[in-house]
Amino acid sequence: MITWATFPFLRYTPALILGIVACLVLGAGWPPAWPGALGLAGAAGALLLLAVRRPGPAATDAAGLLALLAVAALGAALAQRATESRRADHLTHVAAQTEAYEAVVDDYTVARPATYATTLRVRAVRVAGRWRTATGGIRVSVPRAGGVPAPRYGEVWLVRGHPDPSKAPLNPGEFDYRRYLAYHQVYHQQFIHPDQYRVVATRPPSYLVAISMRAAAQLDGVFKHYIKPKREYSMASALVLGIKDDVDAETKQAYAATGTTHIMAVSGLQVGLLFGFMTWFLRVSFGRTRGFRYWSVGVGLAVIWAYAFLTGLSPSVLRAAVMFSFVIVGRALERQDGIFNTLAVAAFCLLVYDPFLVADVGFQLSFLAVLSIVYLQPRIGRWFDAHAYFANRQRPWQPPVVQRAWRGAGWAADAVWQATALSLAAQVATFPLGLYYFHQFPLSFLLSNLVAVPISSGAVYVGLGLLVLKGLVALPALALPAAAPVLDYLPQAVAWVFERMILLFNEYIFWIGRALPGALVREIHVTAGQTVLVFGLLGAWLAWQHTRRLGWLGAGAGLAVALAGSRVAEARAGAPLEEFVVYSIPRRSVVGFWQGATAEFVAADSLPLSETERTYRLLPGLIQRGARAPACRVGWRGAAVPVRRLADADSANPKFYLKTSPVVLARWHGLRLGFVSGRLAPAARPTPLDVLVLRRNARVAPEALAAAFGPQVQVVFDSSCKSWYVARHDSALRALGLRPWDVTAQGAFRRRPPGR
Structure with missing residues (x-):
């Protein structure tokens, strides 16, 4: 039986979360929730006073219920207050009229193969030739070509042009990046050419964060200097500092397939290891000194927050630092029995600071994993007593060496079983989120974590030791330059051990993936x-x-x-659903034919889909509909949909060396389809169509389309059409009464067969 008065935040934190979620789900357009929160708090206080004067369960229960409602209303009010788009000076109100704007780089820079991506925070905009203050976030991309430098935190940019609202998901089931950005208070996106902006100053929003990022970059340079193999260096930086820019896609996929992605993120694991080592070291070294319980709190907090500072103050490590800070203070106050309440207090404080953390995957996984480990790991650990099992195999007549072997086997088996219990406990609470967000479940997580986590945990200690050791020898090396090569031998030796440890668990993860190729259950859809x-x-x-x-x-x-x-x-x-889809995939012509859970995709431009295009554009829809064995065709070859080809004017002209694709006509479940990519020849007689897909900037006249395919045809510009081409033809088609659809701007075009 839980004594709720002892653990108040086990009630308040869920109530706060419910209020925040209600605001997110039902929309931020509610009237202000502050009056309701204050009114409910006042009513709860009045009932509590009444309960004190006239004790009785009715008044006490009513006061408690009103207090929970007040906390829920507080959550909604905090979410409203944190929603920047509600502000009168927000960029949303003037984005379309913006001629230029001034903004500051306010995030880490992500290096992609062709672009740099970061977030700008707007400070002022120019509208109708006049500057005015404004607020708002813009997710920007800058091309890497031509020696363009990576954006740096704190740079003030003067940008010509205006941003566009963030795009909604363009294909069925696709990840809602617009909502993800909105949870981070970013409502606009823009691709900025190098000649479109200029760096005019450097004024970081937070000098502490700027110094922290610079420190993390310096420490990353230590790893880059000592660890030469690229894969091991990238993992070293990700493991200790949380910098994952250089981790290749193959490595990321291998860790995701084995359920060990958490190793690459500086979060609860690394902070927990540091906390555990620091606690053990202080207790062993100074546990008997006066006031140890109190001054060790200051040391513990200093070490954890110093580590958070040196890793760039990333959101994941900040969450972990806050969580363990409350645990350290709770231990000092001898509140170890209230660990659940302590974690609830930490979550409550974080959500008051940033209500949108409730929608953050890392926040959800971190707290659920810790709660599950704290509650379930001891219970699962008691299922099997390894020490007793092996102790019962000892006999008095056995030689001492045999008895020691039995005791050692018991110790080793208990360590393995406790690690197994920890991994199982963490999975119990996090696997539903894994299914929802990642649509997969690695059956090999136990084998992977049993080996990779202990080795990587040791590697964290060795990596931190390398950084500390490099710092210690750097000062004498400056004073005695001649001794620098000799002093560098010790960091080199530690770096060699660090590199081999990373190589070991890297190879183990890849081996697990090769040995158990079917252990990853993919394409699971849960709402x-x-x-x-x-x-x-x-x-x-x-x-x-x-x-x-x-x-x-x-x-x-x-x-x-x-x-x-x-x-x-x-x-x-979903079983009876039949649908024709023109997908929005940049520079591609891809259509899909859906019949229940059966799907056939056709790349009309005769180029196979890349793994990236399939994963990010088609796979979410396949998972959502539970598709079975989808077929992907290239250029209509082998397609089950019957087609016939009409030669266009260019393909019939012998003077042209490069022949354009002919006009393709298809009929699928009564839906009449056409695809045009070249110049449309005059039709001898009209061929009525329901949907006409224009590809590769087809040279057509709007009047000719209406004459050839009927006045009711639905015209679709696929993603291979350029924006200028769509803009040129859109108004002319509308003037003729046709209904154009641009999949690049409006998302995938979807049409059911007639009568379905």
């Missing part, structure tokens, strides 16, 4: 509601394990039935 049901089912099971009350089993059975029903309803809704 947000189904994810909540899965968490509810887990919670009911854990409550039954704790209380042994049959009511919790009944609740779990009800949730299981609801989950199964939602899956059946989803399958029944």
Whole structure:
């Protein structure tokens, strides 16, 4: 039985989260929630005073309920206050009229193969020739070609032109990047050419963050100097500093497939290792000194926050630092038994600071993993007593060496079992989120983590030791330059060990992937509601394990039935669906024919889809609809959809060496389709179509389209058409009463067959 008065934040934090989520789901356009929060808080206070004067359960329960409602209203009010688009001077109100703007680089720079990406925070805009103050975030991309330097935190840019609103998902099931940016208070995007902006000053929004980023870059330089192999260097930097720019796609995929991606992110694992080592070292070295319990708090907080500072103050390490700071203070106050309340307090404070953290995947995974480990790991660990198992195999007549071997085997088996229990406990709480966000589940997570996590944990200590050692020998080397080569031997030796440890767990991860190629269950689709049901089912099971009350089993059975029903309803809704789709894939001509869970894709431009295009553009829709064995065709070859080709004017002209593609006509379940990529020849007689797809800037006259394919045809510009081409023909087509659709700007075009 939980004594709620001892753990108040186990009630307040969920209430705060519910208020924030309600604001996010129902929209930020609500009227201000502050009056309601203050009113509910006042009513709760009045009832509490009444309960003190006239004790009774009714007044106390009512006061507690109103207090929870007040906290929920507070969450909604905080979310509203943090929503920058509600401000009167926000960029949203003047973006279309903006001629130029001044902004500061306010984020890390991500180096992509062809561009640099970062976030600008607007300070002023010019509208109608006049400058005015403004606020707002813009996600910008700058080409890397031509020696363009990477944007640096704190640079003040003067940019010509105006940003565009962030694009909604362009294809079915695609990741909603617009919503992701909105949760980070970024509502606009812009591709900026090198001649479109100028760096006019350097004024960092936070000098502390600027210094921290510079320190992280210097430490990264230490790893780059000592660790020469690119893969090992990139993993060293990711493991200790959280810098993942140089980690190649193959390595990322290998770690994702084995459930060990968390190793590459500086977050709870690294901060927890530092916290554990520091706690052990201080207790062993100074545990008996006067006031140890209090002054060790200051040392612990200083070490953790120094590490956060040296790793660039990234959001993930800041969350972990806040979490462990509360744990350290709770231990000093002898509140170890209230670890759940301590974690709830940490989450409450973080959400008050930034309510949109509730939608952050890292925040969700971090707190759920820690809560699950704290609660479940000891319970799972008690399932098997390795020490007792091997101790029972000892006999008095056995030689001492054999008895020591049994004890050693017990110790080793217990260490392995406790690590297994920890990994299982972490997975119990996080696998529903893994299914929802990543649509996959690595069955090999146990084998991967049992070896990779201990080795990588040791590598973290060695990597930190390398940085400390380099700092220690740097000062004598400056004073005695002649001794610098000799002093450098020790860092070189530590770096050699560090590199070999990284190589070891890298090779192990790749080996697991090769040895168990089918251990990654892919393309799992669960909705947000189904994810909540899965968490509810887990919670009911854990409550039954704790209380042994049959009511919790009944609740779990009800949730299981609801989950199964939602899956059946989803399958029944998608089974009869038939749909033709023109996809929005940059510079490509790709269409899809859907019949229930069966899909066939045709790359009409005769080029196969790349793995990146398939993964980011088509795969989300495949997962969402539960597609089975989709077929991908190139240039209509082998397509099940019957087509016939009409030679266009250019393809029939012998003077042209390069022949354009002919006009392609198709009929699918009664839907009449046409694809034109060249110059349209005069038609002897009209060929009525339902959908006409224009490809590769087809040289057509709007009047000729209406005459050749009928006045009711739906004209679609696919992604191979340039923006200037679409702009030139759009108004002319509308003037003729035709209905143009641009998949680049409006997203994928979707059409069901007639009568379906």
